């Protein structure tokens with residue numbers, strides 16, 4: 001199968017690092033991100049948050065560790081004959097640092113299979129690329145993709161605690177993601 005995989009919150013454990021850095025920068029003491037739209041959690045404008053990320057992209061995108069089990073999970077998918085296409089909401093300006101981070105962490109990727117949706121829709125890329133299953137952490141993207149008929153595996157996070165519609169399976173780790181993908185692959 002051709003599997004779409006998000007990066008932040010799925011492969012890169014970005015949020016714990018960002019939380020620490022954002023608390024320092026904005027002088028806050030937020031302990032849990034309960035809203036994916038972090039500017040809301042930090043009570044700053046969307047522009048202020050974007051500016052901070054643009055000016056500090058190198059550090060903010062190179063420092064996070066991989067999500068536990070992600071590297072092994074992706075290796076397992078490739079071994080089982082699946083194709084892995086990364087689809088991130090990061091922008092093209094962040095392409096270079098993203099590639100370096102994937103390489104640094106030893107996470108298998110083909111350059112032409114890392115796609116940057118930026119501020120446009122991930123769903124369009126999912127359709128264009130014929131993605132057959134998707135791994136995501138943001139419930140809004142998960143819903144859009146699931147509604148188009150593509151099964152979604154949502155990696156559990158503090159900011160995605162909502163009731164999930166049909167087509168989205170909540171997973172607590174990469175082992176559960178692999179099990180879910182194997183199950184739909186068998187049904188084929």
Ligand SMILES: [Mg+2]
Nearest residue numbers: 006008009137
């Ligand atoms: Mg994400």
